[in-house]
Amino acid sequence: MGHTNLSQQKTFCRMTKEEGLLLHLMLHYLFGKTEQRTINADYKIDWHDVYGLAIRQGVSAILLDAISRLPNDERPPKFLLLQWIGQTTMMERMYARHKERIVSLAELYGQQGIRMLLLKGYGCSMCYPKPEHRPTGDIDVYLFGKQNEADDLIEKKLGIKIHKEYHKHSTFNYCGVEVENHAKFIDDLSHKSNIRFESILMAVLDKEECLKSPIDNVLIPSPTFNALFLLRHTGEHFASNEITLRQVLDVGTFFQRYHSKIDWALVFKVYKEERMLRFFNAIATICVEYLGIDAACFASEDKQYSYQSDTALADRILSDIFEKKDVLPMTTAGIDTIGKKLKYAIDKSHRWWHNRWKYQLVYNENLAESFGWLARNRMGC
DSSP, X not given: OOEEOGGGSOOSSOOOHHHHHHHHHHHHHSTTOOOOOEEOTTSOOOHHHHHHHXXXXXXXXXXXXXXXXXXXXXXXXXXXXXHHHHHHHHHHHHHHHHHHHHHHHHHHHHHTTOOEEEESHHHHHTTSSSGGGSOOOOEEEEOTTOHHHHHHHXXXXXXXXXXXXXXXXXXXEETTEEEEEESOSSOTTTOTHHHHHHHHHHHHHHHSOOEEOSSTTEEEOOHHHHHHHHHHHHHHHHHHTOOOHHHHHHHHHHHHHHGGGSOHHHXXXXXXXTTOHHHHHHHHHHHHHTTOOOGGGGBOTTSSSBOOOOHHHHHHHHXXXXXXXXXXXXXXXXXXXXXXXXXXXXXXXXXXXXXXXXXXXXXXXXXXXXXXXXXXXXSOO
């Protein structure tokens, strides 16, 4: 069995050895790749750094699956491997608990005739080779106009406090898991173009039948809806601050599973009109070139609609993914002094200026319009 020299791995951007190894393992050992390659013994790797990087990128359990296919003498040190396995086992238990909460909540809502559309999260996990190896977060649900009814049910029947500070959704803690009851799919206060995009999503929701999930009273958005929603949601996180490889995988594994069921004509029309096509091309390039997903998954069967490889932009986005960043609150809620609010506005403005290239990949609006809308609705200006 020959060794793979990671320095010869196809790369579009400068990266550390650990970042290169993480991508190398995901490319060659996931999604059905069977190339018999190993790590060059002369290529010194700090497995502790790889482990920390995998956790930050939300792919630690997925990377462990790839490591399990390495020869024994090329795996991480035993004590680190045991820690890695323990962390993955904990993730699997959290996933099982997460699913139990979804089942319970769906049953509660169903008793009152409230249909539950599951967004992101658990629905995305079902596209992964091992669903339980996708990290869990909160539970996001859309309730077909019955958000207020659902909120009242949770408060009156279960005695759980509902938080309604955010216009897009209410939140509550359900047996240790955060739940968001959505009234809207995306945040129209952060960007004016989101108002139009929300109306597009609502039109697709009305037109296309949702998919049934294995859980009673839990629906999954149609493939066409998710082709629009998941890319926009990922783009919003990317433009506001950052995304991780896990979010890229959410998009990639979705297209891998559902590409043959998407209305590509409609999706490309929206991508072009909303100026998201370059972002789609770049994310697809990362998925194909770095993560090993088949290029055919990002095209219609007749190839009339297909992603175009954009290695330069993929390079820039991947570099941004690996860059560590500070996190700012979404709004000034909870910031109690004028001085702190002023500092927040300055920090937010600096970040907006630094990220302006990202906004232009995601939002169909000019920079002045984008900043003005954000300042008025997010900074309290």
